[in-house]
Amino acid sequence: MSEQRNYKQPPPSxxxxxxxxxxxxxxxxxxxxxxxxxxxxxADSLISSASASANRSPLIAPPVELxxxxxxxxxxxxxxxxxxxxxxxxxxxxxxxxxxxxxxSGQTFSTLVEGLGMPRGDWAAVLALKGDAGRLSRxxxxxxxxxxxxxxxxxxxxxxxxxxxxxxxxxxxxxLQAKTQTASxxxxxxxxxxxxxxxxxxxxxxxxxxxxxxxxxxxxFGYQIDFALELRRGDRFTVLFxxxxxxxxxxREGRIxxxxxxxxxxxxxxxxxxxxxxxxxxxxxxxxxLKTGFxxxxxxxxxxxxxxxPNRRHPILNTIRAHKGVDYGASTGTPIRATGDGxxxxxxxxxxxxxxxxxxxxxxxxxxxxxxxxxRSGLRVGSRVSQGQVIGYVGATGLATAPHLHYEFRINGVxxxxxxxxLPRATPLQASQVAKWSPxxxxxxxxxxxxxxxxxxxxxxxxxxx
Ligand SMILES: [Zn+2]
Numbered sequence: 480m481s482e483q484r485n486y487k488q489p490p491p492s493x494x495x496x497x498x499x500x501x502x503x504x505x506x507x508x509x510x511x512x513x514x515x516x517x518x519x520x521x522a523d524s525l526i527s528s529a530s531a532s533a534n535r536s537p538l539i540a541p542p543v544e545l546x547x548x549x550x551x552x553x554x555x556x557x558x559x560x561x562x563x564x565x566x567x568x569x570x571x572x573x574x575x576x577x578x579x580x581x582x583x584s585g586q587t588f589s590t591l592v593e594g595l596g597m598p599r600g601d602w603a604a605v606l607a608l609k610g611d612a613g614r615l616s617r618x619x620x621x622x623x624x625x626x627x628x629x630x631x632x633x634x635x636x637x638x639x640x641x642x643x644x645x646x647x648x649x650x651x652x653x654x655l656q657a658k659t660q661t662a663s664x665x666x667x668x669x670x671x672x673x674x675x676x677x678x679x680x681x682x683x684x685x686x687x688x689x690x691x692x693x694x695x696x697x698x699x700f701g702y703q704i705d706f707a708l709e710l711r712r713g714d715r716f717t718v719l720f721x722x723x724x725x726x727x728x729x730x731r732e733g734r735i736x737x738x739x740x741x742x743x744x745x746x747x748x749x750x751x752x753x754x755x756x757x758x759x760x761x762x763x764x765x766x767x768x769l770k771t772g773f774x775x776x777x778x779x780x781x782x783x784x785x786x787x788x789p790n791r792r793h794p795i796l797n798t799i800r801a802h803k804g805v806d807y808g809a810s811t812g813t814p815i816r817a818t819g820d821g822x823x824x825x826x827x828x829x830x831x832x833x834x835x836x837x838x839x840x841x842x843x844x845x846x847x848x849x850x851x852x853x854x855r856s857g858l859r860v861g862s863r864v865s866q867g868q869v870i871g872y873v874g875a876t877g878l879a880t881a882p883h884l885h886y887e888f889r890i891n892g893v894x895x896x897x898x899x900x901x902l903p904r905a906t907p908l909q910a911s912q913v914a915k916w917s918p919x920x921x922x923x924x925x926x927x928x929x930x931x932x933x934x935x936x937x938x939x940x941x942x943x944x945x
Contacts, residue, residue: 597626614646674713700738703742704740704742766910766912778813788802813884817846818866824838824845833851845889847889852874
């Protein structure tokens, strides 16, 4: 952790910020981000990654004080749509006569409303209503309820089921009735554009991107750009993304639709494609996957302790023995991730390899993970694993002098150097998919071109003497 002294000020608090520091400070590990985006935060390893790599990039200065150091006129925010801070979906003051309450720890619907004077007959009748009213028996801390009393009887109630749907309970002649209303949702398109001056983090925030969108952009391009080593001052990005409006009010940002990143004069573009199940991924305009089918390393944070070497002297056996993989030094218990999608082919002790997992992938590729202290529970031979999924934990079983992961990458049975092997790309779109999707891509491309032209004009204008 000695690298931490490079920080001039402590990182902003909050786990999202820590992830961003990981970005801002370089150690991008697209795969690591993927894991994060998938909702498996492993804060400790992320933080240590960030700090340990803090001295690797020339653009690692703390983002806070540098966010304003940008070229004048270059960073423009889209002003065509109003930008308001994120607010909860139903953050609208209740009309008069209505009471709004937020559920606190230990409260159930009945204790909450009875405490506010609602007669038992009324709340029992509410709970007896059919349909979504049943959700009131499972209210959670932080949920908001609104209700109106009249002559000591319940006259109406509202409960937000999620950010778009609200349960309304009203009194009719024959008693209480419930109905669920869904807000009208609109997806508007907007953009952000910026230039790297200090860090991706700073430039992204300055361009009006949220933490999540910066992460998403870094994930999209993380397979092509090593943000730790290749990011340069003057790199530029343009992001088209959605904003979601509920009943005409901005609710939150949506997905990135298209993005361009110019890294050291290398122009990379990404366009979102959604399959029939609504699963999205990013491709080049021609439909090539931006992702590779493999991540380079199975650990989030590791140093190589022994390289692939056909003529190595074995540390324990003291004989010349090819080292057919890479050793990553890491402490016992560090999670080991499958580097690509596949199936478990072997899970068990394998001689000097100790507790070992072999994953079989498409294209005749096998990956091997040795010396594990333990396996991820629930995995057995034949289990499917996905890229980035934890399959076991670092250890020193078998012939090992210290805890480490021995990792091998084999193509058709031939050992390749995992550090340098050309990693296959993920599956491209099919020609029929590209044909259907292409008109949309052309529209996005035209918009990006237009934004770039406008930025260039503004920049040139700013450079002119008055
Ligand atoms: Zn080894």
